[in-house]
Amino acid sequence: METKEIKALIQAVDASSLQQFAFKNEDLEIVMSKLDSDALHGQASDQAVASVEDLALESKSQATAPAASQAEEASEEEESFAGQVVTSPIVGVVYLAPGPDRDPYVSLGQNIQAGETVCIVEAMKIMNEIPAEYSGTISQILVKDGEVVEYGQPLFEIS
Structure with a gap:
């Protein structure tokens, strides 16, 4: 660029x-x-x-x-979590439910399948569904509804 x-x-x-x-x-x-x-x-x-x-x-x-130092940083971040982590692919506002009066997409302890929607991140007035990359159980919800999230920020931990 x-x-x-x-x-x-x-x-x-x-x-x-x-x-x-x-x-x-x-x-x-x-x-x-x-x-x-x-x-x-x-x-x-x-x-x-x-x-x-x-x-x-x-x-x-x-x-x-060097790629080695970048790999070390990535492995250190992954080690801080016990399971797999779903991260935000974009900067925006995270919504844990499809609407204000609706149930959240996922809850703590819920079993999910890879590809299942876990939340929405709104960016530039576009609602982007965020799918789970892994199957497992939601062991941690790392964000709050309506919170601004950064690119790569952990959203959920799946064990």
Whole structure:
């Protein structure tokens, strides 16, 4: 991704109603979030655009990091959980039920099958159903209904 494309992306996110945005591919990871204060909003976007060159340089250096250290980090994260973990594939607001007056998709101790919907993550006004990647029993619910989640954030633990 070129520097001017990154600048355009930052400006598009800044002009949108999104509060947080994450993008990741094999060479680059971009995470943006807006400040709540209107007074600081313009200052934050100016700083974000000004540091695009730094971000591009940082992403290139991260891409050259040894794969072994990345594998070690991933295994350390996995070791902190006893079972398999369902993570958020996108940044958004998580909903544990299909509607405010409806039962949650899953509950603690419930047996589920791989592919079964466990929650919804709303991003850019689109409701994205999140399927379980594994069959098993819900051993932990790691988020609260209506909570903002990040890309890769653990949502459920399945044992």
